[in-house]
Amino acid sequence: xxxxxxxxxxxxxxxxxxxxxxxxxxxxxxxxxxxxxxxxxxxxxxxxxxxxxxxxxxxxxxxxxxxxxxxxxxxxxxxxxxxxxxxxxxxxxxxxxxxxxxxxxxxxxxxxxxxxxxxxxxxxxxxxxxxxxxxxxxxxxxxxxxxxxxxx
Amino acid sequence: xxxxxxxxxxxxxxxxxxxxxxxxxxxxxxxxxxxxxxxxxxxxxxxxxxxxxxxxxxxxxxxxxxxxxxxxxxxxxxxxxxxxxxxxxxxxxxxxxxxxxxxxxxxxxxxxxxxxxxxxxxxxxxxxxxxxxxxxxxxxxxxxxxxxxxxxxxxxxxxxxxxxxxxxxxxxxxxxxxxxxxxxxxxxxxxxxxxxxxxxxxxxxxxxxxxxxxxxxxxxxxxxxxxxxxxxxxxxxxxxxxxxxxxxxxxxxxxxxxxxxxxxxxxxxxxxxxxxxxxxxxxxx
Numbered sequence: 105x106x107x108x109x110x111x112x113x114x115x116x117x118x119x120x121x122x123x124x125x126x127x128x129x130x131x132x133x134x135x136x137x138x139x140x141x142x143x144x145x146x147x148x149x150x151x152x153x154x155x156x157x158x159x160x161x162x163x164x165x166x167x168x169x170x171x172x173x174x175x176x177x178x179x180x181x182x183x184x185x186x187x188x189x190x191x192x193x194x195x196x197x198x199x200x201x202x203x204x205x206x207x208x209x210x211x212x213x214x215x216x217x218x219x220x221x222x223x224x225x226x227x228x229x230x231x232x233x234x235x236x237x238x239x240x241x242x243x244x245x246x247x248x249x250x251x252x253x254x255x256x
Numbered sequence: 257x258x259x260x261x262x263x264x265x266x267x268x269x270x271x272x273x274x275x276x277x278x279x280x281x282x283x284x285x286x287x288x289x290x291x292x293x294x295x296x297x298x299x300x301x302x303x304x305x306x307x308x309x310x311x312x313x314x315x316x317x318x319x320x321x322x323x324x325x326x327x328x329x330x331x332x333x334x335x336x337x338x339x340x341x342x343x344x345x346x347x348x349x350x351x352x353x354x355x356x357x358x359x360x361x362x363x364x365x366x367x368x369x370x371x372x373x374x375x376x377x378x379x380x381x382x383x384x385x386x387x388x389x390x391x392x393x394x395x396x397x398x399x400x401x402x403x404x405x406x407x408x409x410x411x412x413x414x415x416x417x418x419x420x421x422x423x424x425x426x427x428x429x430x431x432x433x434x435x436x437x438x439x440x441x442x443x444x445x446x447x448x449x450x451x452x453x454x455x456x457x458x459x460x461x462x463x464x465x466x467x468x469x470x471x472x473x474x475x476x477x478x479x480x481x482x483x484x485x486x487x488x489x490x491x492x493x494x495x496x497x498x499x500x501x502x503x504x505x506x507x508x509x510x511x512x513x514x515x516x517x518x519x520x521x522x523x524x525x526x527x528x529x530x531x532x533x534x535x536x537x538x539x540x541x
């Protein structure tokens with residue numbers, strides 16, 4: 105399934121790029137992110153808790169940065185498994201930063217996500233809605249951190 | 257997976273306390289939902305609090321105001337068979353008799369069904385159309401939430417951690433019609449789309465409540481649809497406009513049953529059909 109969205113942050117592109125590629129800051133912005141670990145400058149490991157109604161799924165993800173073109177584009181691949189279960193999530197992600205009209209930076213993201221295993225038993229349509237809601241929550245968290253830091 | 261602990265309290269208060277005290281505990285009512293979820297390894301409670309031994313949760317009781325309280329452990333078959341749920345409240349009986357199949361209707365309960373809050377299930381829109389309230393308990397006491405506020409999101413209700421559904425309160429039945437129509441792939445399946453409607457008629461006119469199931473994160477309703485149908489009940493143009501208002505309020509997704517686009521298309525038709533049936537039912541009285 106394809107998840108896409110965009111949001112505007114009131115900060116210059118260079119700064120947004122630096123923050124959005126900063127794992128320590130991202131850990132506090134990604135909904136359900138419990139831990140993030142830097143393996144090398146291009147590889148991260150993250151633990152994410154996804155909750156849908158009564159279902160809780162904890163994924164161990166590896167994020168690999170494939171291409172980086174500061175300050176405008178990051179291409180990454182995510183792969184993860186749910187503990188010892190046969191649930192696998194993988195995604196190809198592209199992040200693009202463009203100067204927004206009237207100042208600030210527009211962050212655009214597109215991910216092609218596939219889910220197999222027990223969570224795949226849920227309809228993809230509903231999961232897509234859930235993913236979009238998480239995207240909106242991330243945008244709100246990220247904007248909150250950047251803009252609060254800029255104001256102080 | 258590990259074997260969950262099992263508790264069988266004798267009172268609602270004990271159940272609420274167990275639920276609050278026990279990490280990863282979940283209530284078991286009829287098992288039609290929870291056991292199926294456990295079999296699919298989608299739910300993995302660490303402890304089960306069975307509600308089967310609590311007398312006050314079973315059955316349908318008439319209240320002093322003429323309304324009814326349906327205990328959370330009441331089976332779908334009992335709700336479907338209760339002739340006291342007449343007039344506007346017939347919408348709930350009509351929904352109950354269309355749930356799944358006889359085996360599920362003999363085991364499944366109203367509390368378990370609405371606690372899971374699958375938006376394609378039959379009770380959620382029927383409870384909204386019936387203007388019901390859901391009774392919720394926690395370790396500190398009980399509260400009631402209007403059905404339209406109880407269903408919050410996909411599989412998410414107004415119940416917080418440590419809370420569970422103890423029953424459903426229905427207002428006194430009013431003369432009129434209550435019906436539930438479901439479009440499904442086969443008999444007994446979850447709804448592609450469904451419409452629940454209650455129409456009260458007295459000397460002052462007709463008062464309608466309508467809700468759509470299977471077409472968004474929770475039952476879909478629209479004040480405009482209720483107002484249009486109440487003002488001109490049975491009028492084809494009003495029914496069409498109400499159907500459009502509900503389709504606009506819907507937020508359907510593509511799934512194995514149908515596409516989102518198909519659902520938007522079918523809502524106005526199902527609304528028109530339901531209104532026509534309700535009108536025929538009113539005229540037959």
